[in-house]
Amino acid sequence: MDFLSQHIEALIFCAQKPIKLADIQSCLTEMFETEVPEKDIVKSLEGIMEKYNNDTFPFEVTKIGGGYQFLTKPAYQASIGILLKQQSKKRLSTSALETLSIIAYKQPVTKSEIEQIRGVNCDYSVQKLLEKELIEIKGKSDAVGRPLLYGSSERFMDYFGINDLKDLPSPRDFAPQENVNEVVEKENPTSDTE
Structure with a gap:
């Protein structure tokens, strides 16, 4: 491995x-x-990625979040899963995930807009997401009172393993499921005359 690659690995x-x-x-x-x-940097990065693709290493260099990072390989998911389970207290709550989803898809968005969608106060969730650096303040709205505008951060993309917001699933991918009764009626149509 050349001198340049070693410096890139260290970075x-x-x-x-x-x-x-x-x-x-x-x-x-x-x-x-x-x-x-x-x-030259790209060529070195390709060599580094190929080097760590070897099975003797439990980790690899992956392009993620618009940059490069060492990550463990999927084969070590079980041991890492145990560690993550032990650290589960750091996971996001359902309310924080809901708030984060709204911000990711609607950004830039004000707190009152988030609350209108969720139907509940979201002060705590927004504060926790700011502390975890998953969202950031993007500016101020032109609306009355000039409320803060929130958007996702680079750490958000890293956290969810995406390179760009375009990698998020489309909202139409989450089509509501048909009502169970409607499905049953379609499969077993009955007449009122029986």
């Missing part, structure tokens, strides 16, 4: 969130005091 390893190609290039350019071509 990916030390980054607390997926590191973007531009950030890798910026760090390397400052370190080497000359611009490192993007094509």
Whole structure:
């Protein structure tokens, strides 16, 4: 493995969130005091990804959240599942997930708009999502009182393993299920004359 690849690996390893190609290039350019071509970085990244694709490693470099990050491989899901179960107190509540879903699909959105959709106060959920850095303040609305506008953060994409908001399932993918009685009637039509 070449010298450049080792520096790139170190940057990916030390980054607390997926590191973007531009950030890798910026760090390397400052370190080497000359611009490192993007094509050289991409070539090194491909080599690194191929290296960790080998079965001897329990982790790999994955492109996620618009950047690169070390992640464990699916084969180690059981042991990681135990760890995650033990850390389950950090999971999102149903109300937080509902609030986050509304923000992700409607962004930028005000708290009052979220509350209109959910039908309940969402102060606590919004606060928790801000603390977990899954949402961020995107500005202020032009509406009366200039309420804050909320949107998803880069950490949101990392948390859910997507690269872009376009990767979210379409709302039409969540078609409501037919009423059970309607299905039964379609399968067993009866006449009122019987």
